[in-house]
Amino acid sequence: MSLTKVVVIGSGFSGLSAATCLADQGYEVTLLEKNDSPGGRARSFTTDGYTFDMGPSWYWMPDVFESYFNRFGKSTSDYYELKRLDPSYTVVFGEDDFVDIPATMADLRQLFEKMEKGSAAQLDLFLEQAAYKYEVGINRLVYKPGRSVTEFMNPRLLLDVLRMDIFQSFYKHIRRYFKNERLLKLMEFPVLFLGALPQNTPALYSLMNYADISLGTWYPMGGMYKIVEGMVALAREKGVKFEFNQDVQQIEVANGKATHVVTSSGYYEADVVVASADYHHVEQHLLPKAYQSYTESYWDSRVMAPSSLLFYLGVNKLLKNLQHHNLFFDEDFGPHAHEIYTDPKWPDKPLFYVSAPSVTDASVAPTGCENLFILIPVAPGLKDTPEVRELYFNKVMDRLERLTKQDIRNAIVYKRSYAHNDFISDYNAFKGNAYGLANTLMQTALLKPSLKSRKVNNLYYTGQLTVPGPGVPPSLISGQVVAKEIAKEYAAPVAVRV
Numbered sequence: 497m498s499l500t501k502v503v504v505i506g507s508g509f510s511g512l513s514a515a516t517c518l519a520d521q522g523y524e525v526t527l528l529e530k531n532d533s534p535g536g537r538a539r540s541f542t543t544d545g546y547t548f549d550m551g552p553s554w555y556w557m558p559d560v561f562e563s564y565f566n567r568f569g570k571s572t573s574d575y576y577e578l579k580r581l582d583p584s585y586t587v588v589f590g591e592d593d594f595v596d597i598p599a600t601m602a603d604l605r606q607l608f609e610k611m612e613k614g615s616a617a618q619l620d621l622f623l624e625q626a627a628y629k630y631e632v633g634i635n636r637l638v639y640k641p642g643r644s645v646t647e648f649m650n651p652r653l654l655l656d657v658l659r660m661d662i663f664q665s666f667y668k669h670i671r672r673y674f675k676n677e678r679l680l681k682l683m684e685f686p687v688l689f690l691g692a693l694p695q696n697t698p699a700l701y702s703l704m705n706y707a708d709i710s711l712g713t714w715y716p717m718g719g720m721y722k723i724v725e726g727m728v729a730l731a732r733e734k735g736v737k738f739e740f741n742q743d744v745q746q747i748e749v750a751n752g753k754a755t756h757v758v759t760s761s762g763y764y765e766a767d768v769v770v771a772s773a774d775y776h777h778v779e780q781h782l783l784p785k786a787y788q789s790y791t792e793s794y795w796d797s798r799v800m801a802p803s804s805l806l807f808y809l810g811v812n813k814l815l816k817n818l819q820h821h822n823l824f825f826d827e828d829f830g831p832h833a834h835e836i837y838t839d840p841k842w843p844d845k846p847l848f849y850v851s852a853p854s855v856t857d858a859s860v861a862p863t864g865c866e867n868l869f870i871l872i873p874v875a876p877g878l879k880d881t882p883e884v885r886e887l888y889f890n891k892v893m894d895r896l897e898r899l900t901k902q903d904i905r906n907a908i909v910y911k912r913s914y915a916h917n918d919f920i921s922d923y924n925a926f927k928g929n930a931y932g933l934a935n936t937l938m939q940t941a942l943l944k945p946s947l948k949s950r951k952v953n954n955l956y957y958t959g960q961l962t963v964p965g966p967g968v969p970p971s972l973i974s975g976q977v978v979a980k981e982i983a984k985e986y987a988a989p990v991a992v993r994v
Contacts, residue, residue, distance in 0.1 A: 501526070505771045517976055518979050539551070588899055612675060622683075630707065719860055744758070745782070768956070777924035787951045802873040803930045808869060808911070
């Protein structure tokens with residue numbers, strides 16, 4: 497008896513997760529990838545002895561990764577070596593004003609107390625509640641498919657939801673505990689990963705602070721791409737078939753059912769289709785109009801997380817005054833945020849982030865050299881030109897050199913930029929977004945685009961534009977959630993355990 501054929505479009509974290517879960521349950525899974533290597537936004541490239549992670553650079557929520565591999569009888573340690581960073585990261589408030597965020601709770605409490613008397617005790621109270629939110633949010637809520645309000649009708653779960661400050665903003669919540677402006681910036685930073693301002697992010701997401709402070713910041717030696725390599729190895733072990741350089745052109749639909757996925761060079765029969773590619777692109781460009789669940793005006797009304805202007809730099813000397821992760825908060829975030837969310841434009845004085853993985857991992861750069869990854873968060877949908885990129889490269893380098901007190905530009909031997917046009921070209925990203933849909937209150941759970949098409953009964957979606965939301969751990973979870981929904985509705989004829 498033949499296995500149910502599943503075609504997964506896109507090999508980012510959510511696509512790899514969904515494909516592996518389904519193959520493990522006996523489905524015949526083919527994964528189609530537009531590019532020549534797996535990983536989606538988490539791809540990697542090597543040049544002149546430098547190895548660059550192209551996208552995600554933060555390893556938070558190690559329990560989510562471990563849980564993923566555990567479900568297949570594996571561990572993260574089977575695929576890569578993790579190292580906890582200490583300091584977790586550095587925040588640069590100005591010249592000679594660097595704050596290292598320590599990994600140990602004792603040292604962090606001391607730092608808080610130094611900034612604001614009594615704040616160490618407040619931190620304890622804050623984290624106690626944040627731990628509860630993390631337990632409920634990550635272990636219960638984010639694994640909900642968000643298809644019906646009945647999913648939340650359990651009395652215990654309803655009580656949990658009420659206790660989790662869903663309807664209060666993170667901005668107000670954090671000010672119940674701290675007054676010092678620097679502490680507030682430190683505590684608000686993690687929710688920026690969710691793609692919205694603290695004022696528009698539910699206080700539920702203080703669980704991100706718990707992930708930051710209590711669970712720690714980690715690094716897979718060799719780079720974030722080691723996660724992708726591990727997931728691909730596991731997927732192949734489970735029987736997933738990979739097809740690269742397959743740019744999907746069309747999903748054929750007959751009588752409300754997807755029948756074939758057509759690529760630039762192939763024709764794939766499907767009993768079930770899982771789209772891990774950009775949701776908007778699949779809806780608006782791969783499906784016949786009659787089978788689109790959402791209109792273009794719906795998508796235009798969504799609050800998108802930011803895009804990014806990225807620079808990958810190879811530097812032929814060792815640098816000083818940089819840790820692995822560095823946040824440059826030397827300018828006011830208010831105007832920059834306004835230029836991302838309220839009045840989208842290229843920012844005047846942007847905040848930025850620098851990752852120097854070579855500080856931790858000598859393998860990612862030649863001996864005596866540094867590997868730098870620079871990220872400027874910017875609004876999606878902006879006009880992206882070489883001239884604009886160079887202007888912002890110099891803006892950032894002026895500040896980076898001044899604040900770290902060294903010449904960097906003259907030591908750069910490799911430079912590559914990446915922004916909106918590249919996100920669109922490589923990933924068909926809606927408006928050139930980098931992170932997906934912002935986690936605002938009105939775009940949470942049931943209010944996100946559905947993981948199942950409303951008009952094509954065997955088409956499912958996974959990834960950063962559906963539940964549970966943007967980020968690497970949520971994408972891992974998203975793939976598992978959609979695989980579970982498919983298993984409910986399309987039972988595999990044969991259960992295979994490798």
